[in-house]
Amino acid sequence: MxxxxxxxxxxxxxxxxxxxxxxxxxxxxxxxxxxxxxxxxxxxxxxxxxxxxxxxxxxxxxxxxxxxxxxxxxxxxxTSKFVNTIVNKAILSDLRANKEKEFRARFGFDPPGFMTISPAKRCNLRCRGCYANSASEKDQLPYDIFSRTIKEMRDLWGARFVVISGGEPMLYRWGDKTILDIFRENQDSLFLMYTNGSLINERVAKEFSTLGNITPAISVEGMRETTERRRGKGFFEKIARTLEILKRYRVTFGISITATRENAEEIVSDEFIDFYFNKMGAAYAWVFHYMPIGRDIAPDLIPTPEQRVYLWEKSWEIIRERKIMFADFWNHGPVSDGCISAGRPGGYFYIDWQANVYPCVFFPYAGANLKEIYEKGGNLNDLINLPLHKRIREWQFKYWHEGDLLRPCPIRDHYLMAKRFVIETGAKPADEAAKEILFDPDYEKKMAEYDIDLAQKTEKIWERVYRNGTRKAV
Ligand code: SF4
Structure with a gap:
């Protein structure tokens, strides 16, 4: 067969x-x-x-x-409406199967599976180190581009899963349009929205529930003390209230966590898991390790290689034994067959508020601008073979067979190589900080040393657990 x-x-x-x-x-x-x-x-x-x-x-x-x-x-x-959106529309749809065929005939591989879009840079909070602090109302994606992108994903790739990121997406305003209009106008797409949760009230939760195509992931840093150290006093209570409202309206929600050197142990502790999953009822968690990009770059905040391995170990305990979806964007490379950036089959691109297109949210070098592509009469397929994306994909395809998927990330785990791709393809830095780090010898040294140290730790695990499959087989 x-x-x-x-x-x-x-x-x-x-x-x-x-x-x-x-x-x-x-x-x-x-x-x-x-x-x-x-x-x-x-x-x-x-x-x-x-x-x-x-x-x-x-x-x-x-x-x-x-x-x-x-x-x-x-x-x-x-709710059955939400499950129906996921199962029958966003993930296992016939539309996807048909579009895959067309795309494959043209490009030789399967189309991307989703997009991450940050429609607004600004935020209503002033968290320590966040780039959104300096944003204005001008830093927003025009509604026609936002809306067209979602339609083209569907028409060209059969992709109906959209990740919305920020700034704070609930602040997005374009004329009389808000983020809710995007959800209303695209009811056959599933939206995962990263949000600080502070602008979700009863009215909004009720609408999310009626639409059945949104799952908000609320950002937390840990328990009360750790969360409030970064987000400000009183914020923990605010989050708890938001989670209660979402639960009451049966809006399937999760939490999103930035893992740093300071909270790595806390976010996989029993106290943390019991609180967010058993008490507050979160359905899932997404863990993103701190990436030294944007404002206040601090490579020393990246979880150490030891902490990364610890997070890998503990996260699988939570998944296997407690049956909680606790997804770690870097450590769970094996689940996604490695890096999903640069529009690889089933993977994605990232579009920011200026319509700049990046291989990934954490890869701050843009290969193109979607507004310019549209002005020249192009479409989303013009992103596929941009030099930066091609280089990354060639590496990904090779890495499937040669690499260790516990180090899937070109920009973090193979920094020197990613830097070469950026320079050789002339990709455009997202901001001044991204430009500076490209030529900062200290930054390069820290990233390269981290990569060597990590490789020494994960390669052994890769051989033992993955290649030889010594964990209990399914
Ligand atoms: S570039 Fe890194 S963070 Fe982005 S999808 Fe690939 S592995 Fe993940």
Missing amino acids: NIETRVKINNFVVKELLDLIFTFGKNPVGRSILTPIVERSIRLAVKNVPGPVGLPGVINDKYYMLRAMVHSGIRFGS
Whole structure:
């Protein structure tokens, strides 16, 4: 059976079972009957379509993450409308399968799966070190570009998953349009919105619930003391109130965490997990390790290589044993088959408020500007073969077979190489800081030393756990 048929069968089976479990899963009897069947089908699905890397440990990770994702949704009690948006529209849609074919015929590989868009730079908070502090109302993406991007993703790639980032997206205003208009006008797309949560009130939560196509991820830094040290006094209570409102309206929400050298242990502690998941009811977490870009660059805040390995170990405990979707953007490279930047198959591009297009949110060098592309009569497909994106993708494809996916990131884990790509392709720095670090020998030294140190730690784990699959097999 060829891979296309296997993908189709997989999608069909998983889709039907997910529909069933989210319909009957609230009932304990229904859940106890359906859960083992769903878990078994996930196991078969990841074995059937192992992805480009396909090593035993990689298949294990994919299984445990998908299983945690399903359990997280059931535990939260996600509405059937939301589940329908995810399962039938955003992820396993027929539209995607058809567009993949067209795209593959033209470019030779599958299309990107989503986009991250930051429509507004400004924010209503003044957090320590955040670039949004200095933003004005002018730093906003014109509504027509914002809206057209989402439509083109759907039309050209069959992609209906959009990540909204910031500044604070709830502050976005273009004439009489707000971010809610984007959600209303694109009801067949799923939006994951990173937000500080302070502008979500009952009215907004109610609308999110009715639309059923938004999942907000509220930023937290840790428990009360750590969160308030960065975000200001009283903010912890504010977040707790927002989470309660979202829970009441059954808006599936998660939390997003920036891991630093200061909070790395706290964010995987039992106290933290119990509070946000058991007490406040978050469905999932996204962890982003501090990246030394933007304002107040501080390479010494990056979690140390030891902390990174610790986060890897603890996060998998949370996923496997507590069945919580606790996704770590860097450490879980095996789940995504490595770096997902530069528009690789199923991957993404990042667009900021000026319509600059970057390979990734954490890669502050732009290959093009979408506004200019549109003015010249182009479309999103013109991003695919820009020199920077091509260079990164060539590396990604090679790295699938040669690399260690616990170090998936070109810009952080292979800094000297990424720097070379930027200089050789003439990519444009996002800001003054990005320009300065490109020629700062101290910065380069710190990043390069970090990479060497990390490699010494992860390569052994990669061989033992992933290549040889010594963890309990699925
Ligand atoms: S560039 Fe780094 S942070 Fe961005 S998707 Fe790739 S691995 Fe992740």
